[in-house]
Amino acid sequence: MKILSNRGHDMPSSPIRKLVPFADKAVADGKHVYYLNIGQPDIKTPETFLNPIKNLDMPVVAYGPSAGFLSLRKKFAEYYQRFNMDVEADDILITTGGSEAIIFTLMAIMDIGDEVIIPEPFYTNYNGFAVQAGVNVVPIKSSIEDGFQLPPIESIREKITNKTRAIMICNPNNPTGYVYSKAEMEALRQIVLDNNLFLLTDEVYREFVYDGAEHISAMHLKGIEDRVIMLDSVSKRYSACGARIGMIVSKNHEVIESALKFGMARLCPPSIEQVGCEAAVDTPDSYFEEVIIEYKKRRDLMVSLLREIPGVVCPNPKGAFYLVCKLPVDDADKFAQWMLTDFSVNNATMMMAPANGFYATEGLGKDEVRIAYVLNTDDIKKSIHILAEGLKAYPGKL
Amino acid sequence: MKILSNRGHDMPSSPIRKLVPFADKAVADGKHVYYLNIGQPDIKTPETFLNPIKNLDMPVVAYGPSAGFLSLRKKFAEYYQRFNMDVEADDILITTGGSEAIIFTLMAIMDIGDEVIIPEPFYTNYNGFAVQAGVNVVPIKSSIEDGFQLPPIESIREKITNKTRAIMICNPNNPTGYVYSKAEMEALRQIVLDNNLFLLTDEVYREFVYDGAEHISAMHLKGIEDRVIMLDSVSKRYSACGARIGMIVSKNHEVIESALKFGMARLCPPSIEQVGCEAAVDTPDSYFEEVIIEYKKRRDLMVSLLREIPGVVCPNPKGAFYLVCKLPVDDADKFAQWMLTDFSVNNATMMMAPANGFYATEGLGKDEVRIAYVLNTDDIKKSIHILAEGLKAYPGKL
Numbered sequence: 001m002k003i004l005s006n007r008g009h010d011m012p013s014s015p016i017r018k019l020v021p022f023a024d025k026a027v028a029d030g031k032h033v034y035y036l037n038i039g040q041p042d043i044k045t046p047e048t049f050l051n052p053i054k055n056l057d058m059p060v061v062a063y064g065p066s067a068g069f070l071s072l073r074k075k076f077a078e079y080y081q082r083f084n085m086d087v088e089a090d091d092i093l094i095t096t097g098g099s100e101a102i103i104f105t106l107m108a109i110m111d112i113g114d115e116v117i118i119p120e121p122f123y124t125n126y127n128g129f130a131v132q133a134g135v136n137v138v139p140i141k142s143s144i145e146d147g148f149q150l151p152p153i154e155s156i157r158e159k160i161t162n163k164t165r166a167i168m169i170c171n172p173n174n175p176t177g178y179v180y181s182k183a184e185m186e187a188l189r190q191i192v193l194d195n196n197l198f199l200l201t202d203e204v205y206r207e208f209v210y211d212g213a214e215h216i217s218a219m220h221l222k223g224i225e226d227r228v229i230m231l232d233s234v235s236k237r238y239s240a241c242g243a244r245i246g247m248i249v250s251k252n253h254e255v256i257e258s259a260l261k262f263g264m265a266r267l268c269p270p271s272i273e274q275v276g277c278e279a280a281v282d283t284p285d286s287y288f289e290e291v292i293i294e295y296k297k298r299r300d301l302m303v304s305l306l307r308e309i310p311g312v313v314c315p316n317p318k319g320a321f322y323l324v325c326k327l328p329v330d331d332a333d334k335f336a337q338w339m340l341t342d343f344s345v346n347n348a349t350m351m352m353a354p355a356n357g358f359y360a361t362e363g364l365g366k367d368e369v370r371i372a373y374v375l376n377t378d379d380i381k382k383s384i385h386i387l388a389e390g391l392k393a394y395p396g397k398l
Numbered sequence: 399m400k401i402l403s404n405r406g407h408d409m410p411s412s413p414i415r416k417l418v419p420f421a422d423k424a425v426a427d428g429k430h431v432y433y434l435n436i437g438q439p440d441i442k443t444p445e446t447f448l449n450p451i452k453n454l455d456m457p458v459v460a461y462g463p464s465a466g467f468l469s470l471r472k473k474f475a476e477y478y479q480r481f482n483m484d485v486e487a488d489d490i491l492i493t494t495g496g497s498e499a500i501i502f503t504l505m506a507i508m509d510i511g512d513e514v515i516i517p518e519p520f521y522t523n524y525n526g527f528a529v530q531a532g533v534n535v536v537p538i539k540s541s542i543e544d545g546f547q548l549p550p551i552e553s554i555r556e557k558i559t560n561k562t563r564a565i566m567i568c569n570p571n572n573p574t575g576y577v578y579s580k581a582e583m584e585a586l587r588q589i590v591l592d593n594n595l596f597l598l599t600d601e602v603y604r605e606f607v608y609d610g611a612e613h614i615s616a617m618h619l620k621g622i623e624d625r626v627i628m629l630d631s632v633s634k635r636y637s638a639c640g641a642r643i644g645m646i647v648s649k650n651h652e653v654i655e656s657a658l659k660f661g662m663a664r665l666c667p668p669s670i671e672q673v674g675c676e677a678a679v680d681t682p683d684s685y686f687e688e689v690i691i692e693y694k695k696r697r698d699l700m701v702s703l704l705r706e707i708p709g710v711v712c713p714n715p716k717g718a719f720y721l722v723c724k725l726p727v728d729d730a731d732k733f734a735q736w737m738l739t740d741f742s743v744n745n746a747t748m749m750m751a752p753a754n755g756f757y758a759t760e761g762l763g764k765d766e767v768r769i770a771y772v773l774n775t776d777d778i779k780k781s782i783h784i785l786a787e788g789l790k791a792y793p794g795k796l
Contacts, residue, residue: 005563008506008656017464017662038461045459053670054452061443061638061674063436066415096494096642099664108406112510112532128663134510134532165403240459242669244494244642258406264415265526266497270668271640272451276459 007134012127015333015357015370022340023351032348033340034375034383039174039321041374043239043294046287049280053272064271066263068094068247072274075281076247083206085219091249093259096269098204098233098246099125105229105248106133108258109198115163116200119151121324121358121365123174123202138164139360144326144368147315148176150184156191166198167191172205172215175358175370176324177299177317179213189221199224204233204246205320207288210296213318225251236321238280239291243273295321298373298380305384306371309391311398322372324355324365330396332356332369343390350383350390367398405532410525413731413755413768420738421749430746431738432773432781437572437719439772441637441692444685447678451670462669464661466492466645470672473679474645481604483617489647491654494667496602496631496644497523503627503646504531506656507596513561514598517549519722519756519763521572521600536562537758542724542766545713546574548582554589564596565589570603570613573756573768574722575697575715577611587619597622602631602644603718605686608694611716617647624650634719636678637689641671693719696771696778703782704769707789709796720770722753722763728794730754730767741788748781748788765796 016038023033067073073089080087095101102125110116112134118126120139130137138159142148156167167188172179180188192199201218209215218228233246248259299317306314311328329335333354343349355368373380391397414436421431465471471487478485493499500523508514510532516524518537528535536557540546554565565586570577578586590597599616607613616626631644646657697715704712709726727733731752741747753766771778789795 004652004656005505005507005509005512007509008659011656011659011663013659014662040458040461042458044457049459050454050456054454056448056452058448058640059442060438060440061447061640063438063639096668097664103664107403107530109403111403111405114403125663125665128660132505132660132663241461242456242459242666244666244668254402258402258409261406261409261411262526262530264412265409265523265530266495266501267523268640268642270494270642270671272670272674273668276670 007131010131012124012131012357014128015124016353019337019340019351022337026340026349030347031344034348034350034379034386036371036375036383037351037353039236039372039374040241041236041239041321042376043291045239046280046283048283049238049240049276052279053276056272056275058271058275061271064268064274066268067260068269069274069278072278075278079281080249083217085217086251087219087249090253091251091256093248093256093263094269094274095246095248095263096266097244098202098231098235099129101231101233101246101248102126102129102202103132104259104262105200105231106130106135107262108255110135110165113163114165115161116166116168117156117159117164118168120360121175121355123170124357126168127360137360141361141364142176144313144315144324148173148178148324150180150187153187153191160195164195164197166200168200168202170202172208172319174205174320175322175355177320177322179209179215179319182216185216185218185221189224192224192227197227199228200231201228202231204236207237208292208295208321209319210292210299211318215319219249229255234277234280238283240276240280243276244270245273245277295373298377301377301380302371302373302384305381309388311391321374322370324368324370326368328391328398329367329394330398332367334396335394336369338394339390343393345386345389348382348386350386405529408529410522410529410755412526413522414751417735417738417749420735424738424747428745429742432746432748432777432784434769434773434781435749435751437634437770437772438639439634439637439719440774441689443637444678444681446681447636447638447674450677451674454670454673456669456673459669462666462672464666465658466667467672467676470676473676477679478647481615483615484649485617485647488651489649489654491646491657491661492667492672493644493646493661494664495642496600496629496633497527499629499631499644499646500524500527500600501530502657502660503598503629504528504533505660506653508533508563511561512563513559514564514566515554515557515562516566518758519573519753521568522755524566525758535758539759539762540574542711542713542722546571546576546722548578548585551585551589558593562593562595564598566598566600568600570606570717572603572718573720573753575718575720577607577613577717580612580614583614583616583619587622590622590625595625597626598629599626600629602634605635606690606693606719607717608690608697609716613717627653632675632678636681638674638678641674642668643671643675693771696775699775699778700769700771700782703779707786719772720768722756722766722768724766726789726796727765727792728796730765732794733792734767736792737788741791743784743787746780746784748784
């Protein structure tokens with residue numbers, strides 16, 4: 001008897017989480033595991049977020065509005081205006097995490113079988129959201145040799161069919177850390193305009209930009225204001241990943257209103273976390289300045305340590321807190337698992353996310369991993385030392 | 399140019415929320431509005447839930463496990479065991495509200511175009527979840543004259559096709575307040591067994607049963623343990639609707655594991671609210687006893703006041719905190735809107751949910767409304783008085 005749907009079978013396992021059982025086993029066996037697989041910062045959630053929750057004055061934890069609390073939407077509009085974005089409360093729909101923002105958007109603008117073009121590697125869960133929405137991801141390959149810059153615009157044009165509804169980017173990029181240039185953003189603007197497409201832009205790492213690189217938001221592009229849909233989240237910004245508060249931002253109110261219908265079906269985003277977010281918008285700049293200095297230090301250390309390992313190819317990412325590097329192994333997926341099951345240094349090992357799960361094209365990323373530099377510099381040193389030793393000992397090394 | 403998807407257009411407006419703009423306008427015009435449209439209890443959230451949140455010790459509000467915190471799943475298993483259900487932590491997947499539990503379940507067991515049979519009227523958002531999942535709701539009519547009991551089992555059998563994957567019930571029922579009898583549950587058990595179907599059972603109102611009626615859970619049925627999927631939520635139980643914590647419960651671990659893949663894509667349910675829920679499971683029985691006494695008083699008052707109004711037909715529901723009644727009007731949808739836009743008594747008016755949105759069959763429920771008895775008895779008296787006066791004045795009265 002058939003139990004599950006094809007859709008249930010089709011849902012990809014997350015490369016970020018699928019090795020967790022092996023890590024759990026290692027921990028149960030008394031090993032220490034350094035978690036470089038997931039973008040879970042160790043940075044403290046700011047007091048601005050936590051204080052109003054500790055002082056919660058909500059005798060009835062009631063349903064909120066489906067679009068999120070108006071006071072929160074106003075506050076987020078203020079936040080975006082600081083980045084020179086023309087955003088008002090009416091342009092914002094609060095969602096349950098950035099995940100829901102993506103699913104609602106795909107469902108609001110795409111029918112079953114429609115296509116969205118995404119440069120790969122891309123945030124792996126886009127695959128799962130596409131399965132849920134019944135739409136097809138059409139990947140265009142960016143490559144490690146070019147530091148994962150935007151693929152040639154002609155290669156994007158070639159992929160456009162009568163089913164293409166949107167191009168989607170993540171900027172700064174997860175998993176590559178790439179930050180799109182002004183010229184790249186202008187090229188995207190033109191292709192969207194020429195082909196009547198939406199530009200979906202996941203900008204949850206907006207604050208995490210290094211070396212003075214400028215972050216050009218899709219919201220800054222002129223003449224396609226009604227084609228741009230920004231997907232955002234507080235998770236990384238306020239180190240509040242468990243808060244599950246995200247947002248859809250667009251000047252196109254037909255999109256916002258359609259997404260709101262999906263929002264009404266699920267009633268509302270979490271009420272208590274919204275209270276924290278509203279206050280968190282006033283987190284002082286000094287908090288972010290310290291965080292960025294810390295992440296830049298971690299990135300510099302991580303990149304230099306990885307480049308010291310023979311056979312490792314590692315670009316120098318300008319944003320977010322991930323990088324994708326190439327390892328001298330037969331199969332990075334097997335290697336990452338082997339590190340958890342078969343290898344340790346002084347009873348400690350480390351966990352990475354195999355990069356093949358960040359590609360839609362079968363066979364790509366087979367010798368690449370995504371590493372999140374979310375640990376302190378001491379732990380980064382220890383974990384990359386373990387990686388270097390593991391690469392020496394791994395039976396499938398090249 | 400086509401902006402939205404057909405799916406975006408197909409998403410039904412929630413009958414519970416679609417009149418909200420008219421209510422907001424009434425409030426802006428200085429009127430008082432009694433909200434009987436939504437199941438938002440005025441009952442205080444218990445201190446057991448709120449205290450651990452006020453004393454939150456979570457320096458980093460981090461991602462939790464995709465299945466929810468294990469400690470919470472263990473605690474919920476304890477809770478279910480009190481109701482003589484054979485439930486362990488492994489049988490439970492924590493979701494972001496009952497809404498997500500329903501969507502994940504539909505997607506895990508059904509493919510696009512598959513069918514789920516549901517007695518109508520039903521919780522209106524099942525329609526929206528079905529659109530999102532790309533599956534079809536096949537309604538079978540229950541009627542107000544029979545107090546909304548389960549339709550004859552033959553009428554269910556007639557609807558089964560090779561695309562039917564499940565029967566779904568809500569028990570105690572939203573919107574009707576009906577509580578299914580042992581004989582009805584046994585009939586469902588048999589039809590599920592005979593036709594290899596799943597039985598989806600939404601039991602979020604488990605505690606809200608009056609007049610000594612016995613609540614038979616689908617989890618109590620013998621021989622179909624692998625066919626039963628329970629959908630649940632803390633929203634009503636702990637008057638914590640804004641907490642967005644729900645759960646999927648099943649002895650069928652293939653279902654749980656498939657749903658977990660959808661859960662991994664969205665990373666995790668809200669961390670802070672999970673902390674409240676874990677402690678809330680130890681809410682003393684006295685809290686529920688008081689709540690049930692209060693709701694029973696409200697129901698008794700509501701039913702007797704409604705039955706005093708000429709032309710109103712009102713069953714006496716045995717559970718939940720809703721009822722569906724028939725009004726002597728041309729169109730309950732228009733009437734409910736008119737009450738907000740054109741009518742008031744001493745500058746106050748009241749809001750109901752038109753029942754047509756709770757039916758999938760076009761044209762049914764046209765003269766019915768759903769009323770939630772979630773206000774105190776004083777407010778119930780005032781709001782039903784306004785309803786009675788409105789029915790006298792409404793131009794479309796019959």
